[in-house]
Amino acid sequence: MKIAILGYGTVGHGVDEIVAALDGVEVAHILDLPDRCTEPRMTSDYASILADPEVELVLECMGGLEPAHTFIMQALCAGKGVVTSNKAVVAAYFDEFAEAAKANGVALFIEATTGGGIPWIASIEKARRIDEVTSFMGIMNGTTNFIVDNMAKTGADFAETLARAQELGYAEADPSADIDGIDVKNKTIISASVCFDVACTSDFPVTGIRNLTKADMDLFAAHDRVVKLLGHGVARDGSYAVAVEPMALPASSLEANVPSNFNLVTLEGATIGELKFYGQGAGSLPTGNAMVQDVLDYRDGRRPSYDRSRDLAYDPALLAGDYVFRTIEAPDGASPYGEGAWLVEGITAEAARNLLTNACEADPSAFMARIV
Amino acid sequence: MKIAILGYGTVGHGVDEIVAALDGVEVAHILDLPDRCTEPRMTSDYASILADPEVELVLECMGGLEPAHTFIMQALCAGKGVVTSNKAVVAAYFDEFAEAAKANGVALFIEATTGGGIPWIASIEKARRIDEVTSFMGIMNGTTNFIVDNMAKTGADFAETLARAQELGYAEADPSADIDGIDVKNKTIISASVCFDVACTSDFPVTGIRNLTKADMDLFAAHDRVVKLLGHGVARDGSYAVAVEPMALPASSLEANVPSNFNLVTLEGATIGELKFYGQGAGSLPTGNAMVQDVLDYRDGRRPSYDRSRDLAYDPALLAGDYVFRTIEAPDGASPYGEGAWLVEGITAEAARNLLTNACEADPSAFMARIV
Numbered sequence: 001m002k003i004a005i006l007g008y009g010t011v012g013h014g015v016d017e018i019v020a021a022l023d024g025v026e027v028a029h030i031l032d033l034p035d036r037c038t039e040p041r042m043t044s045d046y047a048s049i050l051a052d053p054e055v056e057l058v059l060e061c062m063g064g065l066e067p068a069h070t071f072i073m074q075a076l077c078a079g080k081g082v083v084t085s086n087k088a089v090v091a092a093y094f095d096e097f098a099e100a101a102k103a104n105g106v107a108l109f110i111e112a113t114t115g116g117g118i119p120w121i122a123s124i125e126k127a128r129r130i131d132e133v134t135s136f137m138g139i140m141n142g143t144t145n146f147i148v149d150n151m152a153k154t155g156a157d158f159a160e161t162l163a164r165a166q167e168l169g170y171a172e173a174d175p176s177a178d179i180d181g182i183d184v185k186n187k188t189i190i191s192a193s194v195c196f197d198v199a200c201t202s203d204f205p206v207t208g209i210r211n212l213t214k215a216d217m218d219l220f221a222a223h224d225r226v227v228k229l230l231g232h233g234v235a236r237d238g239s240y241a242v243a244v245e246p247m248a249l250p251a252s253s254l255e256a257n258v259p260s261n262f263n264l265v266t267l268e269g270a271t272i273g274e275l276k277f278y279g280q281g282a283g284s285l286p287t288g289n290a291m292v293q294d295v296l297d298y299r300d301g302r303r304p305s306y307d308r309s310r311d312l313a314y315d316p317a318l319l320a321g322d323y324v325f326r327t328i329e330a331p332d333g334a335s336p337y338g339e340g341a342w343l344v345e346g347i348t349a350e351a352a353r354n355l356l357t358n359a360c361e362a363d364p365s366a367f368m369a370r371i372v
Numbered sequence: 373m374k375i376a377i378l379g380y381g382t383v384g385h386g387v388d389e390i391v392a393a394l395d396g397v398e399v400a401h402i403l404d405l406p407d408r409c410t411e412p413r414m415t416s417d418y419a420s421i422l423a424d425p426e427v428e429l430v431l432e433c434m435g436g437l438e439p440a441h442t443f444i445m446q447a448l449c450a451g452k453g454v455v456t457s458n459k460a461v462v463a464a465y466f467d468e469f470a471e472a473a474k475a476n477g478v479a480l481f482i483e484a485t486t487g488g489g490i491p492w493i494a495s496i497e498k499a500r501r502i503d504e505v506t507s508f509m510g511i512m513n514g515t516t517n518f519i520v521d522n523m524a525k526t527g528a529d530f531a532e533t534l535a536r537a538q539e540l541g542y543a544e545a546d547p548s549a550d551i552d553g554i555d556v557k558n559k560t561i562i563s564a565s566v567c568f569d570v571a572c573t574s575d576f577p578v579t580g581i582r583n584l585t586k587a588d589m590d591l592f593a594a595h596d597r598v599v600k601l602l603g604h605g606v607a608r609d610g611s612y613a614v615a616v617e618p619m620a621l622p623a624s625s626l627e628a629n630v631p632s633n634f635n636l637v638t639l640e641g642a643t644i645g646e647l648k649f650y651g652q653g654a655g656s657l658p659t660g661n662a663m664v665q666d667v668l669d670y671r672d673g674r675r676p677s678y679d680r681s682r683d684l685a686y687d688p689a690l691l692a693g694d695y696v697f698r699t700i701e702a703p704d705g706a707s708p709y710g711e712g713a714w715l716v717e718g719i720t721a722e723a724a725r726n727l728l729t730n731a732c733e734a735d736p737s738a739f740m741a742r743i744v
Binding site: 014017018022117118119123126129130131252253254256257258259262270271272273274275276277278279280285286288289292293296301 | 628
């Protein structure tokens, strides 16, 4: 079977390396910029790839919205299946891709968008053959987990740790997508779509860890808690809700003990209970592995279909909980949680996000975490 | 599709409950003892089930070696696929079952034998499409994890905690299969067979937690470690080794933080790195879920085949490590680890097991754990 790789960066190289060791799959074309085409398989002419009738699958690992969106649509409309690792473009154009795949009778695979090498998307789909998935949550971003884990282990503060993550290649020069929760937001949209069959809104509370300090971590440690950045969602009684937010988890939880840049994702179903999956959340070979697993699933006849048309209302009340705020002024109804920190009980993720936004007007360094 | 359930205990009930909510699968027959046949689907006549040409799959959830072994062979030879949750019978007759399945062109599914509701067997098989699995390890027995977790959390000693586990239905009246590591031994044989394609020996070091005391746990806690019972295995350079033993794990490891009767199993592969899977290790609905997942995999065309003919030598040297012994006399070459406890570095699991056996002659209550 012949496949084409779009984008020959970290992930594209991983796919190429893994496929080279497999029988029966061949990387026939690699799309890259003209000045990077250094071997016979490489081309900068996407039309020539689409015109090759032997190419069954196009593996998009370019990242970003354009030209990835256009290239994916062109592949689907040309009757080729698509395997993508691009969470941003899937979160933005999920329905368009799913409908084009259906209309053209071709496959759309998205395992590598969420959870890196963890078989997360396929596991949700498998669980749903029996159970309704009622909730999910997860550490879905290796960069922020590395930062938080490193701060806890070395005692360094946020800026210093971010700089170290950048040196090691774990964080981008512009770290905003990671530390402000944008990456987790995209993965949360994708997870909710697959868990709940819903056209997940992009308008939900998202808070990152940019303002997390060593003092915050020490405060939570005194309460036997560890802060991590998580995406989560719940569906119940015809409604659903999702959020991305720092959570202060019990030190004895599995989530609190996820090291370095690993991911841990959880689903819950009626008969299976809680299932958790742990592995490398990013990287050349783990993400490449997830894409090649999709290729092998295609070869073995798996044809996932994504239908986001379930009629669930977005109801913020489903995600009510207790929040700690480190702010200059105590929020209304708050009780003391520690030096300069306040506990507000029984509010929604949305109300908490609004409280934080207001607090940031007086103090842009304010921080908040959900107590779980 | 029509299926038959053999044995209407905890697991059989779980399967029946789950299938009742599914479209397209029907429990046509349930085999049980004559005095338990209380509804039209139930029979004590196995021949009548085998003679029903509409039954495609037989789900064996009786447990034990006989008549499970005979019934499974009869089903395979009658051209029916088998789904089993019975680790003891699979560990004992793996080759016989796999060969009969192959010879008769029918399917053999064993997901529910190991890891309860965790999709462990299918995940190993999936990972192996790309990677060689180089090692596995896991908390594979919910009863012993419940005991250890409960001892740690309540401060109770072993006997008291075992009694509580028996009250709650987490431990059998005769707890030996759990606390002496026999159950984990069977799951380790099955895991090694699927991970390494090897006819895993049944002659390897097995140590349980019968002699674990609260004082032992306190000693390891002072070294920031938590004791759990694990099965593990490694394959390298044409050899393999396996063992079941108490391990003293870093308190910050995921394994150390597995609560109650949950399981956590890990595989390692070249491109995927470490993958961990966590979930209910036993119980009516989780184990039933695993069996029904096998049924749905069968419906969707999956036909796992088990070939244990890989030529790997058993080499105990692959599992060398450091061990702590709580014994009356210090073993040769030991250094002090704490009150009455000794550290022996760089010995094999086999040598450690022999040291413990010798120590138990002077003190039958001696205990040992591998430091990882």
